[in-house]
Amino acid sequence: MSLTHAPAGAVRQGSLRELNLALVLGRIAAADRPPSRADLATATGLTRATVSAVVEDLLAGRLVSESDPAPRSGAGRPARGLVLAEQGPAGLGLEVNVDYLAVCVVDLAGQVRHRTVHRADLRPVAPADALARLVEMAGAARDDAARHGLTLVGAALAVPGLVDDAGLVRLAPNLGWRDVPVPALLAEHPPLIEQVPGVPALTVDNEANLAALGELHSQPPGPSSFLHISGEVGIGAGIVLGGALFRGVRGWSGEIGHLPVHPEGRPCRCGGQGCLEQYAGQEAIVSAAGLARSELPADTGTARLAELAEAGDPDALRALRDAGTALGVAVAGVVNLLDLDTVVLGGGYAALAPWLCPPVLAEIDARVLTAAWSPVTVRPSTLGAEAAAVGAAGSVARRIIAQPAGWLARSG
Amino acid sequence: MSLTHAPAGAVRQGSLRELNLALVLGRIAAADRPPSRADLATATGLTRATVSAVVEDLLAGRLVSESDPAPRSGAGRPARGLVLAEQGPAGLGLEVNVDYLAVCVVDLAGQVRHRTVHRADLRPVAPADALARLVEMAGAARDDAARHGLTLVGAALAVPGLVDDAGLVRLAPNLGWRDVPVPALLAEHPPLIEQVPGVPALTVDNEANLAALGELHSQPPGPSSFLHISGEVGIGAGIVLGGALFRGVRGWSGEIGHLPVHPEGRPCRCGGQGCLEQYAGQEAIVSAAGLARSELPADTGTARLAELAEAGDPDALRALRDAGTALGVAVAGVVNLLDLDTVVLGGGYAALAPWLCPPVLAEIDARVLTAAWSPVTVRPSTLGAEAAAVGAAGSVARRIIAQPAGWLARSG
DNA sequence: GCTATTTGTTCAGCGATTGAATTATTTGCC
DNA sequence: GGCAAATAATTCAATCGCTGAACAAATAGC
Structure with missing residues (x-):
């Protein structure tokens, strides 16, 4: 339903080649096996002649290289596969x-x-x-x-x-x-x-x-839309819409940590009240689990929490369930608003996902209008730390x- | 900071003309006074020759027409203005x-x-x-x-x-x-x-x-981002990001009425609890103002409310303030998440804007992290009913x- | 009436795509 | 082993559309 977006500026003669270079290279990057020139021609709609010319440019510029002929069946001259250059x-x-x-x-x-x-x-x-x-x-x-x-x-x-x-x-x-x-x-x-x-x-x-x-690039390319939540001391979110990161008018989107989940609740350092961060931030979970914050180095809070939860510690389990519920309330609102089909728990949340996912999903099921027609996936990030x-x-x-x-x- | 989006498919020889037709026509539509061919050339970066050729196509297709020479100062051959065709x-x-x-x-x-x-x-x-x-x-x-x-x-x-x-x-x-x-x-x-x-x-x-x-088209064209809230019996929102409507993965975005504002609050027909609709929907405001819902025809609720508020009726004023506060909590969350700079109150809210805007703004100021750096505008819709x-x-x-x-x- | 100035058009040149023909290379069949 | 079919990739004349410069058109100012 979206209008085709034309390039912003003038389309000059040379833009044609520029655009087709990007088109072909993008296809090579998106393919799950090395495509041949003929594959690219059918995939892009360009003629084989054009694809050959474009590929020649890409080879000369060392952006792609030819790979060993892929195993094929049937008659015909074997194709030469094209892959992104390793150098x-x-x-x-x-x-x-x-x-x-x-x-x-x-x-x-x-x-x-x-x-x-x-x-x-x-x-x-x-x-x-x-x-x-x-x-x-x-x-x-x-x-x-x-x-x-x-x-x-x-x-x-x-x-x-x-x-x-x-x-x-x-x-x-x-x-x-x-x-x-x-x-x-x-x-x-x-x-x-x-x-x-x-x-x-x-x-x-x-x-x-x-x-x-x-997270977006670690998946097969495509117009995916998801919410990636980084649960650290603060809670930030990256919003990917249609395969592109959405940054907001000034680049300050994603402050999910300050979504109000209990409008008359705990005061937050942002000046508001009842922000998500006060209920699902790392410090909130750690202290709710009965761990003295001071006795822990900066980054070991989630690791220790995961250990305790694994061991069945009731305080830790309760703290995680409550945090997950708060997170779920916020996420349900976001999903209602943006109609996303996937929520990724990243950062410190990745390790806690086994305990956070169920309450988050429960809130989504209860609160999201369209959840009945199409399910929402909640999963941990595939990338580790330093994502x-x-x-x-x-x-x-x-x-x-x-x-x-x-x-x-x-x-x- | 956004990557240039190339057209999805192949860029063939003819696409060049297609794209430049759209580019020039878009400029004519966006201009605030009839531009000349020379204006278009400098604005788009195309040569005058190309612009002339493109404009000739547009004139032949009756998409634009030449207007009377615009009043000009200085020497030189007078320009012929181009306007969108009325027929x-x-x-x-x-x-x-x-x-x-x-x-x-x-x-x-x-x-x-x-x-x-x-x-x-x-x-x-x-x-x-x-x-x-x-x-x-x-x-x-x-x-x-x-x-x-x-x-x-x-x-x-x-x-x-x-x-x-x-x-x-x-x-x-x-x-x-x-x-x-x-x-x-x-x-x-x-x-x-x-x-x-x-x-x-x-x-x-x-x-x-x-x-x-x-609302987007009633403004000067550009990459504006705003949230348009239609307050009817239900509360729906249209999300415009970068000059384009965002529809969500399945086209079901904008269900702002079911953002939780009091997670343990009133049950909602959606199955959730404490949804915005229960606090700022038309029925909620009307009944909070002490108006029996049954005595009113379907659409006169907001009109009657505006009358009462205008007359200073304390119940109506309180009901509107409370609704505005609930709305503000939800809007603050959205602004934190999407970093929008404008919120438009439309539908039934347009007439109630004088009383809704202040509490909405108050919640935004209190809860939005970046409000201190750049203010958020809240204004009624410029279009009337049947928007x-x-x-x-x-x-x-x-x-x-x-x-x-x-x-x-x-x-x- | 002449010059400076700006607008718009004409035209040869050129880059890029196209489509058909050609070459290259393999499989399968007789 | 040899030949036909099939698929991949390249070559090449034709064509489309943009470019840049020269040129024609129309006006203001002196």
Whole structure:
């Protein structure tokens, strides 16, 4: 029912090739087995002649390579399969979180080719110092990537907070950051990436958004819509609509943690009352389970909770059930509003999913008008920790696939 | 921050012209004064030669016409202004609601060229009979449109209920409809519209969605995002994201009436508890204001309420304040989630906006994390009643502007 | 009446797609 | 083993639509 969206600007003669390059490359990326030129022709509707010309460009630019002939049946000249190049452009993913720094490199195919995590409590560290450590890790990642024939063409940084269009971190409460000009701070270090037209050198984005992108890319491509909830100290959500991340007017969507679930309930640090975070945030669950918050390091709350629940501890089970119910109330509202068919529990929630899913589903069944006609799936995230870093790197790689012309112009 | 979306399919030689036709026509539609060919060239980035060729096609197809030379200053050959044709394709909008049938015709420029409303209680009327009456009204509208040189190229029907992709009305509770196959029922009547490639003869959609589209088209074009809330017996919302209506995975988005605002509160007919509808629906407000529901005809509830509030009736004022607070809690959640900057109160809420807006804004200010940085506007709808019918007709007209190639192919 | 200025059109050139013909390579059958 | 059928990929003249520059049209100002 959606109108076809035309490219924003003028469609010039050369745009034609640009668009078809993206179309063919996207098909190769989306295919579950290496397609032949003939497969691509039938899939895209282009003629075989055009596909051949386009593929030639892609091969020359080292974005795809020919694979061994796939096993076939029947007569005829065997096809040559096309796969995304293992060597070529790659994305750099960076993540600053409360208790770790993460760096990773993802190639065109979405494979994580490098990953480094540095565990440390970042709250007492000044933003500039934290970023300096990250740059150091990124330098090693760049060298490692180069050894594998990968060229970093862009970086994306995940931050647990609100980021504006210019990359300014307005507020990252749990990190203690406020108005941190990340691009300016990173510009002081020598550049690690090779600039490519059409690919921003650095984007800064909310951790929940990028984790949702990671989840999106870990699935078979398509216009899927889901809600990815990152349950950390705060609760953030990434909203994927029709295969694209929805960022909101100013890029501040997904603040699901402050959905009111008990409007006259506990006061929240946001100034409101009865926000979801007060009932399903990590601290709320931990304290409801009777665990003294102070005796636990920053990140072990969920691990300990999962242990206790596994062992059948009644307090932990009750705390998780109550949190799941609160979460379910919020999620039911979101599903009623956006008509999503899938909810993914990520971040700290992933490990707690066995206990959170049932009450969440119960609330959805009770409250969602359309649940009777079409069920809603609630499942844990497939990515582990540092999902945001992987999503960040993947978003850069995806950009090359969506706009290969820039890279091809570079490698001339 | 959003990736450029390429057209879904293959980009063939002819697509180039199709896309540029849409680009130029869209610019003409979006301009606030008749642009010249030269204006269009600079605005779109195309050369003047190309724009001339494209405009020639549009003129030949009677989608635009040349207007009197606009008053200009300075030297040079005077420009010839281009405006959307007053004669040519138009959209037919249909609406079945609880207490009226409405039909209207909207031209390319978005002007309502014909409007008929037939007030009657539709609840006891069989769906087939209601649609038959609507077709009769539409026939008169078609004849009237033809007298003005307008050709109906598509119809859209607004229904207060859930509609699936095939146009089947799954459930329209307040109308008493269930599983009504609207396209099949309408197919029994002689066709009123002239089929045009790329424009569906009939689409059926939720009333709240189409009202939101009407609101969108009544504004200067652009990537606006807002929430349009239709407060009738039920409460529905149309969600416009980036200038496009968001329909959800199955087209059932916008069920804001069943957002939980008091999770352990009053039971709702949806099976849930404490839904917004139980606190801010028309029946809830009317009964909270002490008005016996039975003594009022279906549609006069809000009018009577506005009268009483205007006169300072304390019960009515209290009822509206409480409803506004409940509405504000739900809206605050939505704004936190989607980062919208505008909320439009439509339907029955439009008349009550003076009393609803303050408490809604108060809840937003208290609960929305980012409200401090960028304010959220809450305003009544600019369209009157039957906004859904106007939005329905406008959605057809917009389709011609977004995809003019189909119409041009027809008129050969 | 002349010049500067802006609008709109004409036209050769060119890039990209197309469709048919051609070449390449394998399977299956006699 | 040889040949026909089948499928894959390339080659090439034709065509479509955009580009850029030159040119014609129409007006204001001096």
